Amino acid sequence: MIGFLRGKIISTRPTKILLDVNGVGYAVSISIHTFENINGKEDASLFIYTNVKEDSITLYGFSSEAEKEMFELLISINGIGPKIALSILSGIRIDDLKNAIRNADVNRITAVPGIGRKTAERLVLELKSKVDNIPGEGTVEIPFSIKNEAVAALTTLGYNAKLAEKVVRDILSDEPGAALEELIKKALSSLNR
Numbered sequence: 001m002i003g004f005l006r007g008k009i010i011s012t013r014p015t016k017i018l019l020d021v022n023g024v025g026y027a028v029s030i031s032i033h034t035f036e037n038i039n040g041k042e043d044a045s046l047f048i049y050t051n052v053k054e055d056s057i058t059l060y061g062f063s064s065e066a067e068k069e070m071f072e073l074l075i076s077i078n079g080i081g082p083k084i085a086l087s088i089l090s091g092i093r094i095d096d097l098k099n100a101i102r103n104a105d106v107n108r109i110t111a112v113p114g115i116g117r118k119t120a121e122r123l124v125l126e127l128k129s130k131v132d133n134i135p136g137e138g139t140v141e142i143p144f145s146i147k148n149e150a151v152a153a154l155t156t157l158g159y160n161a162k163l164a165e166k167v168v169r170d171i172l173s174d175e176p177g178a179a180l181e182e183l184i185k186k187a188l189s190s191l192n193r
Contacts, residue, residue, distance in 0.1 A: 001052075002026075002059060006045040012038065015090070017061065019044060028061035029082075032090035032162075037063040051082050060086060066135045070094050073134065077126050079119065087114050093169070098131045100124075108148070147172060150183045159191055167191055 005028070007021035014035045019026045028046060030038075038044045046061035047068040060082055062068040067089060074085035088097070091112030100108040101124050109120035147168055154164035167187045172178060178186070 001050045002048045003050075004046070005048055005059075005061065007043065009038065009042060009044050015086070017044065017046075019046070019061075026059060028059045029086060030061045031067065031086055033093065034061060034063040034067065049082070058082065064094075066094055069134050070097065070131075073127055073130055074123070077122060079122070084114065084119075088112055091115075094134065098134060101127050101131050104128070146178075146180055146183065149180055150187060153184050154187055154191070157188075163191070 005019055005021050005026055007019045007026070010018040010020050010025060012018070012035065014032055015029060017028050017030050017035075017038065019028055028048065030046070034046070038046075044061075044063075046063065047065050049060040049062070049068055049071055051058045051060065060071065062071060071082075071085050071089060074080050074088055075082055080088075088109075092100070092108070096108070099105070104124045106117060106120045106124060109115055109123055110117055147165075150168045151161065151164045154168070155161045164187065167190050168183065171183060171186050171190070
């Protein structure tokens with residue numbers, strides 16, 4: 001099984017990358033967060049999960065071991081396959097997902113497109129005792145309520161939810177103690193450039 005690839009990026013899209021490793025091109029499915037980490041670079045190093053079926057071999061790549069481990073935990077749940085797991089990891093950061101599972105925050109998990117309430121409840125039930133074994137991303141832990149309120153305010157104003165979440169997350173990583181009003185003002189300023 002392939003567990004790691006390092007090579008030259010031939011082409012990249014938000015969910016796929018074509019990686020040249022010593023003259024062999026590997027098509028690898030990736031999450032949006034891995035795409036953000038490798039976008040604009042010439043080379044990439046990816047931790048790989050190899051999914052073998054009767055009729056295909058699919059590679060899933062992750063920029064961190066933590067993301068790969070979370071992916072493996074997600075696909076261990078009955079009814080969650082690699083595509084849904086990748087969708088979950090594209091819609092929510094690992095640390096946010098761990099907090100949502102730990103705190104049984106089903107609403108946060110169902111905010112990910114394509115994830116229903118029953119699936120979210122199953123995630124919480126089956127992974128609550130296991131998520132602490134996944135290492136964090138090394139980012140500052142941001143209180144979900146402040147980030148959530150800021151993103152909700154921005155989407156109410158008509159901004160794209162994913163873009164709003166990225167801008168808010170970036171501001172909070174620089175200023176973790178920002179108040180809600182200040183956070184929204186800075187996000188609006190950033191979004192209107």
